[in-house]
Amino acid sequence: MSDDLQKALAGVRAEIDGIDAELLNLLNQRARCAQKVGEIKAEHGEAGHIYRPEREAQVLRRLQDANPGPLPNEGITFFFREVMSACLSLEQPLGVAFLGPLGTFSESAATKHFGHAARLLPQASIDDVFREVESAHAHYAVVPVENSTEGAVGRTMDLLLGSSLKICGEVVLRIHQNLLSNETDLSKITKVYSHAQSLAQCHEWLNRVLPNAQRISVGSNAQAAQKASEEAGVAAIAGEAAATRYSLPRLAENIEDEPNNTTRFLILGKHDAGPSGRDKTSLIMSAPNRTGALYELLLPFSHTGVSLSRLESRPARHALWEYVFYVDIDGHRDDPTVKAALDELAGRAAYLKILGSYPVAVY
């Protein structure tokens, strides 16, 4: 390094050192405030209810609105999520169950939402993820609920119907699929392993690039990556987390057919969330089995001006050709208009279950 360069860098680096020292002080000051918040919650009998998704969403939105740059909002959000994750873990270390093994998109969603201080508890099935929280072995669950290409995740929807858990948050994850293999030449690939949904998301790419490779569906993308790391002539379709976990090179990147491929995950716990200012409410309803019944179930929303952001039907398992409807509406169940819509709906629906109100995902 030339003397000039060294001198020029030394000045700015000294400035950075000073700022880091200030940041360190401020971060620890913030952590002490979070500890105090924890003590106050405990004094008020809320020791088991430390995580507050509505407050976290408000903090992140406020910082995004105030961000003067040059750091992008995405980076600010990532950083402050980690700060809150570390502060929260001083109040109460959180256990978060998700569909394992490590290396799945569910792991990425869990880390994106709860940060790196949370204890990750990978489970063998979505049923087990629900059970871990219901039996209090984990504080929260992260479960996939819909993909922009493949639609609803049926098992999650069915389990929501019978579970006592509440939805307290959502995470939206852009899904980038990669072809991972130790092979360096596409012509050597004879088998492609992945989860059925991921194979479907890359269907056209596989037809075009690897038309003769056998497609084999396995329990998870991470399991597929493990196979690709052990066998010759094998590739896996999986995300970043699996590539890192199994040290697999990417033979092709971003191979999903739909460039906006996105999965929405729900956060489940024993409570839903308080109002954050920008919220959603999810519910399940069923109509009496007669003409015009669904239309009548939708009337309370138009009467009150409450918007529906999602309407999905699933077979009601107890009766042939009867359906339950999964609905997401804008607003919190404590908002007066939402409350009025839900009160009217309760009088019309054959069955109504409020799954919870929670902050709209902060990106």
Ligand SMILES: O=C(O)C(=O)C[C@]1(C(=O)O)C=C[C@@H](O)C=C1
């Ligand atoms: O404000 C609170 O209730 C806190 O516990 C503090 C804090 C934070 O670090 O800002 C940490 C965890 C909660 O989920 C929300 C916010």
